[in-house]
Each structure stands twice: as structure tokens, then as C-alpha cells.
Amino acid sequence: MYKVNLRILLAGLPQEAVAVMEAEPARERFYQDFLSEPKLSRELLGKKADIVIFTEAALPEGTTIHTVCEQAGEALCILLTDSPAQLSDEELACLAEVWPLTLTEGLLRFQFGHFLDRLKQRKDAWLCHNYWQTTINMSPDLIWYKDRIGAHLEVNDAFCEVVAKDKEDIRGRGHYYIWGLTKEQYEQGEFICNETEEAVMKAGHSMVFDEQVLSKHNGMRQLKTYKSPVFDEDGTIIGTVGVAMDVTREREYQKRILALARHDVLTGLPNRRYFYDFVEEHRDEPKQMLILDIDNYKGFNDCFGHQAGDEVLVMFAQVMRDVFKHGFTSRFGGDEFTVLYVGDNSLDKIAAAAMEFQQQLRARSRAMQTGVISASIGISFDKQGTMPIDMLIKRSDEALYEVKRRGKGSFFIWEPPKQDTE
Numbered sequence: 001m002y003k004v005n006l007r008i009l010l011a012g013l014p015q016e017a018v019a020v021m022e023a024e025p026a027r028e029r030f031y032q033d034f035l036s037e038p039k040l041s042r043e044l045l046g047k048k049a050d051i052v053i054f055t056e057a058a059l060p061e062g063t064t065i066h067t068v069c070e071q072a073g074e075a076l077c078i079l080l081t082d083s084p085a086q087l088s089d090e091e092l093a094c095l096a097e098v099w100p101l102t103l104t105e106g107l108l109r110f111q112f113g114h115f116l117d118r119l120k121q122r123k124d125a126w127l128c129h130n131y132w133q134t135t136i137n138m139s140p141d142l143i144w145y146k147d148r149i150g151a152h153l154e155v156n157d158a159f160c161e162v163v164a165k166d167k168e169d170i171r172g173r174g175h176y177y178i179w180g181l182t183k184e185q186y187e188q189g190e191f192i193c194n195e196t197e198e199a200v201m202k203a204g205h206s207m208v209f210d211e212q213v214l215s216k217h218n219g220m221r222q223l224k225t226y227k228s229p230v231f232d233e234d235g236t237i238i239g240t241v242g243v244a245m246d247v248t249r250e251r252e253y254q255k256r257i258l259a260l261a262r263h264d265v266l267t268g269l270p271n272r273r274y275f276y277d278f279v280e281e282h283r284d285e286p287k288q289m290l291i292l293d294i295d296n297y298k299g300f301n302d303c304f305g306h307q308a309g310d311e312v313l314v315m316f317a318q319v320m321r322d323v324f325k326h327g328f329t330s331r332f333g334g335d336e337f338t339v340l341y342v343g344d345n346s347l348d349k350i351a352a353a354a355m356e357f358q359q360q361l362r363a364r365s366r367a368m369q370t371g372v373i374s375a376s377i378g379i380s381f382d383k384q385g386t387m388p389i390d391m392l393i394k395r396s397d398e399a400l401y402e403v404k405r406r407g408k409g410s411f412f413i414w415e416p417p418k419q420d421t422e
Contacts, residue, residue, distance in 0.1 A: 009049035012058025069094035267317035377411035
């Protein structure tokens with residue numbers, strides 16, 4: 001909290017007036033030190049008083065009021081005179097206040113007391129402004145104040161950094177200029193946030209928004225904005241205040257984390273967790289499912305090492321992406337992969353895709369040290385979209401085992417047992 005030591009120089013005042021002012025209590029956090037002299041001098045004014053209260057009788061011969069004010073430096077100068085109308089504009093400009101020379105004890109106490117009150121109010125206002133500026137400028141979030149028509153009245157340092165402009169260049173300007181939008185972008189009404197400002201003023205209370213703002217220097221920014229109306233003393237809305245958290249990087253990190261959590265690190269395919277999320281999103285739709293197993297994969301690892309085995313998995317995944325473009329491909333684990341189609345897809349077309357997959361897999365694997373690779377593929381289907389996914393997986397597994405029983409390297413579409421009347 002602040003502390004103010006007021007050095008008050010009194011010159012040419014009668015002792016009764018000096019006694020009245022010395023008796024006036026100092027305001028909270030203010031301390032008063034008085035010096036009373038009959039005449040002013042350059043040496044006296046050079047002692048750097050904060051307040052100089054003087055009469056014309058205290059002026060040295062040949063010295064003007066303007067000269068005294070200049071010699072007083074930053075001090076507030078108050079003149080007591082019975083001829084205020086004779087003061088020039090130059091003299092009035094350098095004085096803080098002009099008081100009547102003839103004052104009763106009560107009037108002098110009133111004048112001096114109110115002057116001290118104004119000093120305290122000024123200091124308190126400075127303190128509040130200092131608190132406010134320190135608070136908003138230490139915030140990493142963007143903070144701004146606007147009038148009703150959208151002109152920026154004040155912003156914080158973080159705001160200036162994002163728009164690459166200083167505060168003097170921002171004050172009084174609108175969104176179009178500050179964010180560096182083109183005329184076409186502004187006219188289209190994109191990324192300017194006008195609608196949310198109007199919504200806040202119409203609602204008359206704080207609101208939260210997810211907004212995108214286009215910055216000339218920082219590109220597209222994703223903001224979480226908190227906006228509130230600012231009210232005048234009579235309750236009239238005079239503008240808005242906004243606080244925006246730039247969540248662009250946070251959202252990017254979230255996407256990356258989600259991608260890592262939902263994808264296989266080696267092949268880049270969706271993993272088992274992502275597979276079940278995808279199934280949940282399409283719970284009531286018809287489905288066709290393929291389970292793929294690399295034939296003799298363990299032998300590749302045993303003969304050529306795990307690095308060669310990993311190369312097989314990566315190549316296998318890429319062929320899946322290329323062939324099953326309209327299906328949801330995933331790696332369940334190990335050498336087991338899946339493809340899930342959603343909607344009314346022809347089993348003939350899916351079978352044709354399985355055949356093409358085998359052909360491309362063999363063709364691409366000829367250049368690998370492991371030699372030609374094939375896969376066993378089991379296919380099942382849910383025509384109505386009512387079958388639990390675990391049942392669909394079980395049927396694809398049964399079809400896969402049938403392929404392996406017949407010698408691997410092919411595909412088989414699940415068929416119900418004869419006693420099953422589905």
C-alpha cells in the first residue's frame with residue numbers, strides 16, 4: 001500500500017491561517033510536513049516542496065507568478081489573491097488552484113480540507129489504475145475493453161503481442177484494423193466476433209463463447225472468450241469487457257494426445273480402442289467386418305528378426321489403406337487387423353476388395369527379404385445393424401479359422417450353421 005509524505009510550503013500567510021492548515025488532520029496514508037516563510041526565494045523553492053501555497057505579497061520583487069511556478073518544479077501551486085480576475089491565462093495555466101485571500105477560519109479549513117481530499121482521491125485512483133494495469137498485463141490471456149460500437153478503449157500486453165500492435169495504435173480502433181483483416185473478410189463477417197458482443201449487451205450478463213479469430217500475424221486462433229457488459233452508474237450499458245484464452249495450442253495438443261491414444265504407434269492405423277469408439281458412433285447401422293491375419297508371421301520374426309517383422313506390419317497396414325479406402329481399418333494387436341464397413345455394402349464388392357488386397361500384398365512383398373506374404377481373411381456381416389459387435393467379431397474369427405483350416409492365403413465369408421435359422 002502506498003504512503004505519501006506531503007511537504008507543504010506556506011509563504012506570506014498570516015499565522016492564524018498557518019495554524020488552521022497545520023491543525024487539519026492528514027488523510028489516511030498521508031503524512032504532512034509544513035514550512036512557513038514570509039517570502040519566497042529560489043533557494044526555498046529549490047527544496048522541492050510538493051505543495052506551495054502563497055500570496056502575492058510573498059513574491060520577491062520583480063518575480064512573477066509564472067516564474068515562481070517554474071521554480072517550484074513539480075509542486076502544486078496555490079495562490080491566495082483578492083484579484084483573481086486580473087490573472088493572465090499564462091498564470092492560471094501554471095496554478096493548481098486559486099483561493100480568495102480573505103478567508104474565515106471555517107472557509108480556509110473547508111478549502112484546505114477539500115484540497116487534501118482531492119489529493120487522496122487522485123492517489124487512490126492512481127493506485128486502482130496501477131492495480132488494474134498490473135493485473136491485466138501479467139495475464140497470459142487476452143483482455144480488452146470496448147465501447148458500444150466496438151472501438152477498443154484499452155487492451156493488455158498479451159493482446160498487443162497477438163495482434164503485433166502497440167496500445168496507442170489499438171485504442172479507438174475496431175476489429176477490422178486491429179486484426180489485419182482484408183476488406184473481403186470483414187464484409188463476409190467471419191472471425192470478427194461482432195455477434196457475440198451484441199449478444200452480451202442484449203443479454204445484460206456475462207457469457208462464454210468458443211470463437212475463431214483470424215490474425216494477420218498469427219493465423220487462425222481458437223479462443224475461449226468470456227465477455228461481460230460494462231454498466232454506467234445509471235445502469236446503461238456503455239460497452240463490454242472481454243477475456244480470451246488462446247486455446248489453439250491446447251486444442252492441437254488435445255488432438256495429438258487423442259490421436260496417440262487412438263492409433264497404433266508402429267503402423268499408424270486406428271487401434272482397438274478407436275475401433276470400439278467408431279462402432280459406438282455407428283451402433284444402429286448395417287456392418288460388414290473383415291479380420292485379417294498375416295500368414296506365418298511368427299516365422300518372419302524368428303528367421304529375419306523383429307525389425308523385419310515390423311517392416312512387414314508397416315507394409316501390410318499401407319496396403320490395407322490403399323485397398324480398403326471406404327472401410328475403417330485398424331490394428332487389433334500383433335498381426336491381427338480389421339476392416340469395418342458401415343452401411344449397405346455389397347458382399348461381392350467386399351470380396352473383390354479382399355482378393356485385390358491379396359494380390360497387392362503378394363506383389364509388394366516380393367521386394368522384401370521375407371519373401372512373398374499372404375493373409376487369411378474372415379468376413380462376416382450384420383444386415384440389420386442390431387448385432388452386438390462382439391458377435392460380429394466372433395463370426396469373422398470363425399470365418400478366419402475356416403480359411404486357415406483350408407490352407408491360408410484366402411478369404412471366407414461366414415455362413416450360419418445348418419441348424420441356425422437366421
